[in-house]
Amino acid sequence: xxxxxxxxKRDLRLAMRQGGGAGMAIGFFLIVVSMVPLGVGxxxxxxxxxxxxxxxxxxxxxxxxxxxxxxxxxxEDGSLDAIVMGxxxxxxxxxxxxxxxxxxxxVPLALSAPLMGIILNLEPRAIGPLALTxxxxxxxxxxxxxxxxxxxxxxxxxxxxxxxxxxxxxVPVLIFGVSAVKAAVSGPVPFEAPFxxxxxxxxxxxxxSPLAAAAALRAALH
Amino acid sequence: xxLSGEDLACERGGRMLFSGLSFTLxxxxxxxxxxxxxxxxxxxxxxxxxxxxxxxGHIALSGGVAxxxxxxxxxxxxxADAVKPQLSVTENLAFWAGYLGGGDIGRALDAxxxxxxxxxxxxxxxxxxxxxxxxxxxxxxxxxxWLLDEPSVSLDRAAQQTLxxxxxxxxxxxxxxxxxxxxxxxxxxSKNLRLGAVAA
Numbered sequence: 001x002x003x004x005x006x007x008x009k010r011d012l013r014l015a016m017r018q019g020g021g022a023g024m025a026i027g028f029f030l031i032v033v034s035m036v037p038l039g040v041g042x043x044x045x046x047x048x049x050x051x052x053x054x055x056x057x058x059x060x061x062x063x064x065x066x067x068x069x070x071x072x073x074x075x076e077d078g079s080l081d082a083i084v085m086g087x088x089x090x091x092x093x094x095x096x097x098x099x100x101x102x103x104x105x106x107v108p109l110a111l112s113a114p115l116m117g118i119i120l121n122l123e124p125r126a127i128g129p130l131a132l133t134x135x136x137x138x139x140x141x142x143x144x145x146x147x148x149x150x151x152x153x154x155x156x157x158x159x160x161x162x163x164x165x166x167x168x169x170x171v172p173v174l175i176f177g178v179s180a181v182k183a184a185v186s187g188p189v190p191f192e193a194p195f196x197x198x199x200x201x202x203x204x205x206x207x208x209s210p211l212a213a214a215a216a217l218r219a220a221l222h
Numbered sequence: 223x224x225l226s227g228e229d230l231a232c233e234r235g236g237r238m239l240f241s242g243l244s245f246t247l248x249x250x251x252x253x254x255x256x257x258x259x260x261x262x263x264x265x266x267x268x269x270x271x272x273x274x275x276x277x278x279g280h281i282a283l284s285g286g287v288a289x290x291x292x293x294x295x296x297x298x299x300x301x302a303d304a305v306k307p308q309l310s311v312t313e314n315l316a317f318w319a320g321y322l323g324g325g326d327i328g329r330a331l332d333a334x335x336x337x338x339x340x341x342x343x344x345x346x347x348x349x350x351x352x353x354x355x356x357x358x359x360x361x362x363x364x365x366x367x368w369l370l371d372e373p374s375v376s377l378d379r380a381a382q383q384t385l386x387x388x389x390x391x392x393x394x395x396x397x398x399x400x401x402x403x404x405x406x407x408x409x410x411x412s413k414n415l416r417l418g419a420v421a422a
Contacts, residue, residue, distance in 0.1 A: 006320030010306070017308040078302025081273055082359070085293045086321055222275050 011100030106138030129184035150216035223285035257417030307345030333361035
């Protein structure tokens with residue numbers, strides 16, 4: 001367990017020192033969201049109706065941009081070799097790095113979403129459910145994203161391929177995240193139904209994704 | 223304690239680099255891996271470290287720590303330094319000590335005399351200093367088998383002597399050592415492994 005926390009702490013520290021991590025993702029999030037009223041026009045009712053879906057889609061895009069930092073630097077500077085040779089299973093190492101990505105990117109994005117909601121005339125009573133669903137759904141984004149990041153490790157400029165590989169896997173998260181917010185605002189489905197499925201998606205990806213990511217890492221090194 | 227490889231073959235990009243390679247290495251022996259560029263030295267060392275695959279053959283370690291994989295008893299220092307530029311020298315070592323399961327950071331700093339630069343961020347280090355930091359991992363966490371791929375690159379003459387001393391002490395203490403190098407690193411190597419000549 002000490003290996004796990006050593007790796008987690010190092011990744012958190014690196015993310016804080018090198019900058020451009022969460023800040024860049026939030027900046028991108030803000031820009032995508034603020035493009036929408038400019039393009040669609042100031043129809044407040046329309047904006048309020050599409051706000052939850054747009055915020056979720058923009059969050060996915062912003063998170064996608066940061067996926068390459070999960071493994072890329074460690075692969076390039078040789079750290080990954082030594083990480084593989086540690087006594088901790090590579091699956092746990094992949095989990096530690098995914099967790100660090102969630103803490104440094106997923107959580108800040110989820111917490112900044114209500115602020116972005118103002119731009120889209122998000123209904124006040126949707127703010128709580130939106131932040132909650134995003135906090136619960138973002139682990140799935142980081143952990144599933146780690147699979148894509150590991151698969152495209154050996155390709156230089158693999159960012160676009162990561163998006164193509166990973167985006168389809170985000171569809172369930174998007175659907176249940178948005179429907180939970182909508183259920184909380186307008187019903188008729190109770191909030192819990194889609195919300196619990198979203199939580200289940202997150203938990204399943206936390207358990208299963210590191211297995212796939214570790215297999216992809218081994219393939220990349222061999 | 224013995225590391226043995228039998229009928230090893232490696233290929234890269236569909237081309238056979240070497241085949242039919244066998245060796246044994248006993249505790250307290252160092253083996254120098256020689257061969258021209260492109261003959262498969264790095265591929266061989268990485269495959270032994272578990273970072274690559276043999277196309278044929280297998281390696282076995284007998285008499286090591288029971289129930290522990292070979293790659294968890296080995297250090298591999300290759301061309302990449304595995305140094306994080308945003309962390310200080312001490313923080314880099316502290317991470318590896320924590321990750322690899324306990325190590326003496328003071329001893330690792332002593333190994334190459336890194337104390338004066340211990341608090342500098344690694345991004346301001348020269349190539350040679352980064353290499354010293356990478357090699358300090360050898361002294362940080364004791365492991366049975368050292369796999370070194372061109373360890374002396376960008377080291378100054380004094381540091382090469384230090385490295386030779388470290389390797390000699392490791393071998394004298396019953397460790398195993400395999401290294402590829404084009405420089406003269408003293409007399410720690412009692413065995414030789416020649417990889418075939420390949421037309422450049």
